[in-house]
Amino acid sequence: MKDFKKIKVIKGENSFEIINPTNYPLIGHGAQGAVFKLSEDRCVKIYTNREQAKMEERALKAGQHLSFMPKLYKARSNYIIMEYFNAPTLKEYLKNSMYMPEAIAIKLINILKELKKAGFSMLDAPLRHIFVLENGDLKVIDHVNSFKRQHPAPIKLLRELKLILLKDSFLMHVERLEPKMYKEWEKFFDEKDIDFRKISVSSGGQGNAVNVDSALPLPLIGQGHQGAVYRVSEDKCVKIYSKEEHANQEKKVLLSCQHLPFIPKVYETSSNYILMEYLLGPDLNSFLKKQRSMPEYITRHLLKLLKTMKAHGFKQVDSPLRHTILTVDGLKLIDHVYSFTREQDRPLEMFKDLHLLNFLDSFLEQVKVLDEKTYREWTKTPIPLNELVKKQTYTGPHIKDELNKKIKTPEQIVKEILIRE
Template sequence: MADFKSIKVTKGIKTLEIDNPTGYHLIGMGAQGAVFKLSEDRCVKIYTSPLQAKMEREALKAGQHLSFFPRLYEYGDNYNVIDYFNAPTLKEYLRNCTYIPESIAMKLLDILGEMKKAKFTMVDAPLRHIFVLENEELKLIDHVNAFKRIHPVPLKLLRDLNMMLLKESFLSRVKKLEPKTYEMWQAYFNENKMDYRNIPVDPGGDGEGVKVDSAISQTLIGAGHQGAVYRVSENKCVKIYPKTQHCEQEKDVLLSHQDLSFIPKVYETGNNYVVMEYLSGPDLNTFLKKQSALPPVVSKLLLKILTSQKQAGFKQIDAPLRHVFVTNNGFKMVDHVYSYSRIQKRPLELFQNLHERGFLDAFLEQVKVLDPATHAEWTKKPIPLTDEEAQLEIINIEGKTDSKRKKGKDQGKDRDKGRDHKKGHNRDRDRSQKREHGGKRDNGDKKNRNRSKEHGRENDRKKRSDRIK
């Protein structure tokens, strides 16, 4: 087997680029690097930057005496070899809990206390970075920012617990177990309380989502290319936009169509924000991952949304799976920034999403039964299965096709691959990231997979075109 030192990890436009000539499996990657399993008890984290490798190495060395730190075995300019934990994360461990066990609360407080004694400035950890071994022994990974960021209060931990509706349970434990710690945390929140209308959200770079401050105590539930979404109460969330133009565009659509069943209820608006209904439930993409066949009711409800859009005067007719949520009140759809500013007569992204799930043919057959006229309109010419083909049909109100501008690059950037609202607003941010440690995902050759995927799409498109003709 080739030496792991031959693995190259570099920053790509949207994700890390990995060249892995070895047989070591990729088990996760994050913002700073990728992790590969070396053996049953060891793994190596390879970084894109030697500086970040050094930062985490110094933190690991400073914490070697702590029982919850991974052991550091070997290191180099761009890598660290540490313990491999084949165990669930604390997020997974608590998934079905209605309250946080006192034993877990005690151990979390012990970890935070020991980190403070060790002079770490970031006394915090998201649930996905904590692993639960046998006998509820906790292990903590990802210490790149241990001496860089200042978190005197565990903001990320509390944010994640809040997402799982366990924050109040944990705080009640803290109040009982460590009253002084509880009082300190409350004082911090009172001093740093921020009106959500003034939460800073900045535009992202080329092809990237918006930038947010990770130290904000409000629960961030999604960040895309047009804005960031924070949960502000049990039944409300706020979308904050760095560009007032995007806010005005989406606000216009939402307020004009509060009568439509799939539009979230709006409670308050401002120049750069919209307070709307918090949607509790999975997004349709997540829902369909668990289905072996496309339920006819899904096609029926999607068709209802698309038909209602057309009747209501929407210019962009589409319903991407990640923007549609399954709630107790039926399907709801978010992200309507371009509903009035782009002309799109067919649900192109929905077609692509269903094709990726293997449900496009079933959807078209079901629509043919439900609404033959709509089916005929959608299939009178081949259905595009790639972004490049889709851009040929999308026209900005200004009159320029997106495909003529960098062949759809701008449209690709504007489309919220970052998911403004994740998992019915319930999707945690870490679902959009691969686990940095302890996963069981093989790497494979990414470039070959992409080429095979595109080749498969092209063949499917040609076959579908022949059937339609």
């Protein structure tokens, strides 16, 4: 088991690199590091920041007496070995629920009360960090910021329950079972209730991303060096920029191209924000990770999208997979700040993403069959893959568990819609 120490997790200014020469599968990664399964009951979290490792170690040790806290087996300067849960997250568990089960509501209330009693300042947890065991018990992971962030009310929990239409049902249980707690939350959110038009973000955050207020009641769904994206309703989101220049550049692209099928609808703009369509569906990077081979119909849609961009005067002709969303209306492309200003006639970001998924060669072969002229334009000079992948590299076992499931995922449903089209 000690060979997990060969795994390297490196976070650069604009990159995240995982080098995994072992057979331990990657089961999750984020801003703090990456998690690998060691056995049926243990996993290891490897951190990119040693201070964050110390913060989570402190929180886990302080909460070992709590029934919902993962067991801590070993902690060192850059990793922690802890209990692994082979169980659905609460988000998955509640996916088809029409109301919040009282038994789950009671357990969530007790978790929040116990966190407060133990002196934690972050009385909160997103649904994806809560696991439901076979016996119905709940377990909560990711405690790095438990003593750092001030969340006297469950901001993340409530905003995620709102997205799956269970917030009101949960609050009904809270009001009946814990009226004092309910009033405290009500007062907190009344004070925090804010119009998205009054939100501001600033440059200079971690990893070159903008700084945001983590205590805002709106769900943060994206954060980069240009700005932050919040979901404001079921079908709308707002992108708030740190620089007026970036807002104006993207506004020009979106408003002049509303007739193009891959451009999100715009509802309202200002000097530092754009209120636009919220796109329901997986990004293409997540979708393709679950495929055994490059789907030819995806190649056709990408080729059509890129040729449309070029025909309508886009200077940056590219479609990064993380910015390409599969929806019931076809492919939609987000992040257009540099579409009219940055000269780029080949989709280099897309090439890099496909290369990392081992799909670039098959993609180009399909393009050659579908549109030989475009293929020649893209390949007349070598694609600088070595330079591109320096920015982001992942080597190690691929997770393909979803391929073995017989239940249709949202991605599979979208795939069928695109095939019919």
